[in-house]
Amino acid sequence: MAAPSAAGLARRLRAWLPRLTPVRWSRYGxxxxxxxxxxxxxxxxxxxxxxxxKEKLKLRAVHPIKAAPPxxxxxxFSDPMISKFTNMMMKNGNKVLARSLMSQTLEAIKxxxxxxxxxxxxxxxxxxxxxxxxxxxxxxxxxxxxIGLSSxxxxxxxxxxxxxxxxxxxxxxxxxxxxxxxRENKHRRTLMPEKLSxxxxxxxxxxxPIIKKKHVLHKMAEANRAYAHFRWW
Amino acid sequence: xxxxxxxxVCHPQKLDHRYALHTxxxxxxxxxxxxxxxxxAEGPRAVFYTSxxxxxxxxxxxxxxxxxxxxxxxxxxxxxxxxxRFQQQIKTFNEACLMVRKPALELFxxxxxxxxxxxxxxxxxxxxxxxxxxxxxxxxxxxxxRQGWLVLHIPDxxxxxxxxxxxxxxxxxxxxxxxxxxxxxxxxxxxxSNERFLKEIKTQRKYVWGKRDSTEEGRPLGEVVEQGLAxxxxxxDAVGVVLKEIKQQCHLGFFRxxxxxxxxxxxxxxxxxxxxxxxxxxxxxxxxxxNLRKMMRNDWDSRTGHSIPEEVSQERNRGALLERNxxxxxxxxxxxxxxxxxxxxxxxxxxxxAFQTPFCLFAARAAGEAQLSSRAAIxxxxxxxxxxxxxxxxxxxxxxxxx
Numbered sequence: 208m209a210a211p212s213a214a215g216l217a218r219r220l221r222a223w224l225p226r227l228t229p230v231r232w233s234r235y236g237x238x239x240x241x242x243x244x245x246x247x248x249x250x251x252x253x254x255x256x257x258x259x260x261k262e263k264l265k266l267r268a269v270h271p272i273k274a275a276p277p278x279x280x281x282x283x284f285s286d287p288m289i290s291k292f293t294n295m296m297m298k299n300g301n302k303v304l305a306r307s308l309m310s311q312t313l314e315a316i317k318x319x320x321x322x323x324x325x326x327x328x329x330x331x332x333x334x335x336x337x338x339x340x341x342x343x344x345x346x347x348x349x350x351x352x353x354i355g356l357s358s359x360x361x362x363x364x365x366x367x368x369x370x371x372x373x374x375x376x377x378x379x380x381x382x383x384x385x386x387x388x389x390r391e392n393k394h395r396r397t398l399m400p401e402k403l404s405x406x407x408x409x410x411x412x413x414x415x416p417i418i419k420k421k422h423v424l425h426k427m428a429e430a431n432r433a434y435a436h437f438r439w440w
Numbered sequence: 441x442x443x444x445x446x447x448x449v450c451h452p453q454k455l456d457h458r459y460a461l462h463t464x465x466x467x468x469x470x471x472x473x474x475x476x477x478x479x480x481a482e483g484p485r486a487v488f489y490t491s492x493x494x495x496x497x498x499x500x501x502x503x504x505x506x507x508x509x510x511x512x513x514x515x516x517x518x519x520x521x522x523x524x525r526f527q528q529q530i531k532t533f534n535e536a537c538l539m540v541r542k543p544a545l546e547l548f549x550x551x552x553x554x555x556x557x558x559x560x561x562x563x564x565x566x567x568x569x570x571x572x573x574x575x576x577x578x579x580x581x582x583x584x585x586r587q588g589w590l591v592l593h594i595p596d597x598x599x600x601x602x603x604x605x606x607x608x609x610x611x612x613x614x615x616x617x618x619x620x621x622x623x624x625x626x627x628x629x630x631x632x633s634n635e636r637f638l639k640e641i642k643t644q645r646k647y648v649w650g651k652r653d654s655t656e657e658g659r660p661l662g663e664v665v666e667q668g669l670a671x672x673x674x675x676x677d678a679v680g681v682v683l684k685e686i687k688q689q690c691h692l693g694f695f696r697x698x699x700x701x702x703x704x705x706x707x708x709x710x711x712x713x714x715x716x717x718x719x720x721x722x723x724x725x726x727x728x729x730x731n732l733r734k735m736m737r738n739d740w741d742s743r744t745g746h747s748i749p750e751e752v753s754q755e756r757n758r759g760a761l762l763e764r765n766x767x768x769x770x771x772x773x774x775x776x777x778x779x780x781x782x783x784x785x786x787x788x789x790x791x792x793x794a795f796q797t798p799f800c801l802f803a804a805r806a807a808g809e810a811q812l813s814s815r816a817a818i819x820x821x822x823x824x825x826x827x828x829x830x831x832x833x834x835x836x837x838x839x840x841x842x843x
Contacts, residue, residue, distance in 0.1 A: 318532045325534040 346410035369428035495583035623675035638662035
């Protein structure tokens, strides 16, 4: 028929004239290396470097290096997790707003913890965590599921099969749940930083709706254990 | 985008590695933070804080340092009046620390040397947005309340001329409009801050509130305030009565009075309120504003004087203070002393100053701001017109150079 032959023609044409048909390629050639953005490596004096590090540095001296993306920074204040979370919170490319919301959230967490700290008796003061970054990381770690579900179709029916998740997928799910929860289940007049700070503090203490969601997912995976053999990877 | 995805695929450990590094760094930071919170280092505290908590004793060597106001005093002296952000800081850190700054010290010097036999002196605190005018005013209010003055503090005059849900027609004067909510809120806070004066000051006239309510002559002023709080409809009139009584009795010598108004340009600007027939309300038609304007005048036959530090805010009405009618209002009574925000005037010379000041005010304003409303530009005098007409910017944009 006309459609498959047209598609076949296009494929053959593409192989023959790679430059004429538009394709998304990286503009960097194969010899380009990824940038290594860490101050610690370059501040070490030469004597302390191990053999393989010296080899690596020599290699990097002769190869061209790709440009570092603007979101990566060597500042002590930059945190890749926070940047990723900010990007996920961003809507329509409004990074300024997303970043300001994030900083207001961290400020709100710090204020709440400081209030609790000042009101607590002497013995309990050490147990209260005041660093918003530690709370953020711990909360995300607590929200990460261990096992996930994947839909696999066998014999016309779709089954929810428990599958292991890799780290990036776990991190993504934790952040996605957090953001969806804060966007949907709040009062119209509550602002995002306030709701987010509340959810993060609850997740830090292993309570709250997102931890519940994680437990529900685990229970479902446990319930569908029988289908685990459908997984072939 | 493809490049970044590839980057993530090729280096899955990168995020973890940096994350691990960051947690290590953050752990160090957190332990440091904990240390600072638990045992505050004596060094920074000695440099930034001062133990002199009485504003009367603040001198030049205290400049730039913070002094603490005990929390009970904050509740008594500032039931309203502190900016919202500062109240948040008090709540978070469990302490109220105010910085001692030059304009406040200048004002203290004037207040200490003021001759109460002369008519009332009015001070204007002005400056760019976010420079600390309200905090200076609060510092002065604290000083005066510590000295035992009666403090009439209106926290934000803008709240009286905008966003008012209920406007009642005044029963006293058919042309004017009452604002029951704002008046009762202010009366409640006034009561908290000036309890003892309300018992000492007695009314000099009989006031009839309605068919059954009236306040006899010689009753303490506290009763008028109670009446205003109990019957919200009469709250604005109660405020007017309180202001009138205080003004009349100031010269008897029992107390010294400080009238502190934040955002005083709202009293001469425009309101956002509308009457039922959608016609705009001008500030004179509001009872609260009308009574407060009477307080601002210098026509006190006072032997015990008072002073009125006011603060001009950077709102859209900022041209209002420079309008012709308000200019005459200030000009008639001669003395208008300036506390310039940046840099202190070394030796204020009142006689020379009285003429120069309105123009100095213009010059400082035109230089410091990018926007002057064109209305103000038209109504100013010839000297100022030259510098202000160059900026015929749109009145719509509220963004000023400070933001």
